[in-house]
Each structure stands twice: as C-alpha cells, then as structure tokens.
Amino acid sequence: MTTYGYARCSTDENKQDINRQKRELKALGCVDEKNIYWEYESGTKIERIELNRLLNQVKAGDTIVTTEVSRITRSTKQLCEIIEMAKEKNLKLVIGGFIVDCTKGQLDAMTDGMLKMMGVFAEMERNMISERVKSGMANAAAKGKVIGRPSTTVDSLPSSFIKHYPKYRNKEINKTELARICNVSRQSVHKYIHIYERDI
Incomplete structure (x- = not known):
C-alpha cells in the first residue's frame, strides 16, 4: 500500500x-x-x-x-x-x-x-473568481489598460531552465524530468524550449 x-x-x-x-x-x-x-x-x-x-x-x-x-x-x-x-x-x-x-x-x-x-x-468558488476576473478585465479595458500577461522572451526564461537545458538537448534527461528539475509544468518547459531554440 x-x-x-x-x-x-x-x-x-x-x-x-x-x-x-x-x-x-x-x-x-x-x-x-x-x-x-x-x-x-x-x-x-x-x-x-x-x-x-x-x-x-x-x-x-x-x-x-x-x-x-x-x-x-x-x-x-x-x-x-x-x-x-x-x-x-x-x-x-x-x-x-x-x-x-x-x-x-x-x-x-x-x-x-x-x-x-x-x-x-469548490466549483462555486471557481465560478465566482472567474466572474471577478472577467469584471476586472472589462473595467481595465474600459480604462485603456493593456490586458494579458507579458510575453516570455529568452531573457526572462528561468535560470534553472538555462542551466539544465543542455542535459535535455544531449538526451541525458527527457522533457518531464527537465520540468521536475526546474519545478515548472511540462507545458511551461515545452514553451521555454520553443522560445530558447527559436532565438539561439
């Protein structure tokens, strides 16, 4: 067990x-x-x-x-x-x-x-949060503010990813292991790899 x-x-x-x-x-x-x-x-x-x-x-x-x-x-x-x-x-x-x-x-x-x-x-709480976020975004947009996350660039990639990326490239570790080492999601690592390989 x-x-x-x-x-x-x-x-x-x-x-x-x-x-x-x-x-x-x-x-x-x-x-x-x-x-x-x-x-x-x-x-x-x-x-x-x-x-x-x-x-x-x-x-x-x-x-x-x-x-x-x-x-x-x-x-x-x-x-x-x-x-x-x-x-x-x-x-x-x-x-x-x-x-x-x-x-x-x-x-x-x-x-x-x-x-x-x-x-x-839990579901009701999530729906209430979603409603507040939508209301806040609409209010910000009405005031002319830019909505959304800033785009990720090579310069803003986590240092842990930059440090361990060579191990991934040399096939010493896979994408899931790289995500665990960097303490990020697999989806984030996939995005980081795309950005890093595009700009190097």
Whole structure:
C-alpha cells in the first residue's frame, strides 16, 4: 500500500508557489516526494497529465492525499467520477483533515454527501473568481489598460531552465524530468524550449 500526493496550482510557477502544498502533503502522510504528482493547470480541466498519471498508477489499498478538494478538481462532475473510481479501486482519499475511506468499496452516505458538498463549493468558488476576473478585465479595458500577461522572451526564461537545458538537448534527461528539475509544468518547459531554440 502506497501513499501518493497531488498538488496543483492554476497559474504558472512565477505566480504561485506549489512547494507549500508539497510540504503540507508530506505532513499529511505523503512523505516520499517521488510519489507527489504536481502540475500547473486549471482545476476545471479534465485531461490533466499528472492527475491522469496518478489515477492510472494507484492500486487497491493505496491512499491519495491532497490539501483540499479544489486542488484535485473544481468540477463537481469530475469529483463524483473520482469518488466512484476510489470505490472501484478500494482507495483511501485524504483531503486536508477529511478522510474518505473507500478501501472496502463502499462509502457511508454522510461522508459521500459531505464530500460532494465540498465539491459544489469548490466549483462555486471557481465560478465566482472567474466572474471577478472577467469584471476586472472589462473595467481595465474600459480604462485603456493593456490586458494579458507579458510575453516570455529568452531573457526572462528561468535560470534553472538555462542551466539544465543542455542535459535535455544531449538526451541525458527527457522533457518531464527537465520540468521536475526546474519545478515548472511540462507545458511551461515545452514553451521555454520553443522560445530558447527559436532565438539561439
């Protein structure tokens, strides 16, 4: 029986620090960092590379730890699917201080209802954030401000990427390993490689 952790942030490594979640996952029982799956993706996105890798990796009796429901998903529908998968695979879910034990293939009605309510609130919170962002962008645009992130250039690439890129180019490490070394998402590394190889 193995304990796995899952950490997620919505925005890239320059905006949010995912290491806090990793520390909390270790405190919750996922002490082996190699068993922590993490990524920078929206919680509403269904096809998340690292989450799917984790869900394909777990076996009967294993435990999945996450700091809160919104880290694993902000979709009530997907949460229900994960609960059903946990029942089918006889998993235990640890969501912060909330333990969902499906190791016997069943879940009591109270726990099931509480978990789904947490999912509804996570989705509602995400929708409220989205509405505030859209309102803020519309207000900024009305004032003539430029909207959007500044474009990434070679000069703004993380120093860790510049340092370890030669290992990737020499095929000593692959793209996923480069992402983990640089503590960024695989998608970010893909973008960095494109920018770096275009301009060197």
